[in-house]
Amino acid sequence: MAKIKYYYDTETCRYERIKTSTTDIVINALGLMFLCITFGFIFSLIYSEYFPSSKEVQLIKENEDLLYSYDLLQKEIENTNDMLANLQDRDENIYRVIFEMDPIPMEIRNAGSGGSQKFQDLLDKKLSREKLIHGTLKKVDQLRRKMYIQTKSYDDLVEMAKNKNKLLAAMPAIQPIANKDLKRFASGFGYRLHPILKVKKMHTGCDFSAPKGTPIYATGDGVVITVEFNRGYGKQVEIDHGFGYITKYAHMNEFNVKKGQKVSRGQVIGKVGSTGLSVAPHLHYEVIHKGKKKNPVHYFYNDLSPEQFEILVEMASRENSSLGY
Template identity: 40%
Template sequence: MPKIKYQFNTKSLTIERVQVTLRDKLKRLMWVASSGTVFAAVLLVFAYNFLDSPKEKIQKREIEQYKFQYKIMNNRIGKLQKVLNEMQDRDDNIYRVIFEAEPIPSETRKEVLGGVDRYSAFEGFNNAEIILNTAKKLNSITTQMVVQSKSYDQVYSLAKSKEKMLASIPAIQPLTRQSLKSIGSHFGYRIDPFYKVTKFHSGLDMCAATGTRVYATGDGVVSQAGWEGGYGNLIVINHGYSYASAYGHLSRIGVKRGQIIKRGQVIGYVGSTGKSTAPHLHYEVRKSGTAINPINYFFNDITPAEYLNLIRLSDLPSQTMD
């Protein structure tokens, strides 16, 4: 039996009876079904495009972790490259100069191990560009380490054949690590503490307590031991091979002019004599009469990382102590 419904006729302003036929019911049912199908389809499209499955969520987390690890690894590679660069610089400009050996050509240091086909295995991988970039960096560092290792073998052979020369060249710090409080001022242009103008500072100001022992940095002969103007009590050692070292502002001198000295021998004591603002040792290394950066001649005492840190500090502006 057809279902009876009532509806308001807006024209006649009366309520009329309306019979709902089976056909009307089917039409409504089809409309509801089609609307539900469309809604379900929209939900499926949204879920497929914007919602991740549990597996995809795990994969995305793994990718983020890989990216984080990649960033850390590249940061370490950068630091390692920086240390290698400093080692190469010391090798070419200090060690090889000392032993009169030719520097290693830059082309040799940059040669690729294994050739260009070495990276073909990475082609077609996801994130191939990132993997390839890291592989090239690691290969470059490996190449440089191999070249540097061979270079040090050569330098070692040269050193063995020139043991007397090696013992004479200044190669240690004049103060022990335990007694050295800090580096008050580095080599280069610095502000004069008395005149407040920029002047060339020819050595290192090494802070330590008055009376701290000062050690000879290489074998040699004392060429000067006494008062020298702004240096105060000064010792100069002639190491031969065109090298000399100077130790200023001493509270007391423990050697005499003409005395033969061995590396590591106590020669004096830290003080603040002459043009000085506080107890410290003013230390110089001279090559053919010209002052050069003493940091480059601590190679028996410090690691490449410590050397790199000293170089970084030496680039900062500061005021001298003398």
């Protein structure tokens, strides 16, 4: 039963009954409702903050697991990149050096990302973790490209290894005339005094002094590509050995081969003479590898002992006059 409330009226000196209007009741009810809603909202916020629902707990757990897996994935990518870098280093500085193959340019080894539109479909989805996912996919894609380039490099190395015996037979690895005692070596590679002009000029091969008619030998297996007379080199023969190697034999007296003929290392291809710009009977011999003229002495390792090779290198370094150009 509701309590009846009174108040003391000073004018009538009597207790009068308090009458509550409908408006007051409605206002009081709305006020109470507002307070309940406000406190309920605040309580729900506090509860959700400190007491998440089971679904929220599950989502939080899944998010933590995903972040942990992401960190592991990043470490795996870094480890794989380190392993790949090691393989690239061995490929560049060991295998390619052994087989005398050109290095792979770094801009090719580093492999581009494939264009800015490669992951456009992913970007269009506006994912909440867009940068994280996009960055990871770019790293994986670049790693995949680097690995592909490395596998292609190994394919080339395998092919070169299969041809190693052919390469060893083709390389110009002996002296072009009989010279066991090294006494026929006259002038080396580098700037030398020109025998006719009497000025220093680049001598692109080495000279072997020998009597006219001394046999000249092919220094490696190959195919004769030039048999001709040249004003400077006189009678000359050029042999293409493959694998980027060409040898030139100049100032010859006579030829023993024809253009297009296959020759083997040690085969007589002609005789020593003094044709062209020459001041005495001798052989001018050159080694050309991939278009660049090399010091022939560095290839005389197949018919010399280590001691003889050192002596020949020292003789080749002396700045004397050449016998022809």
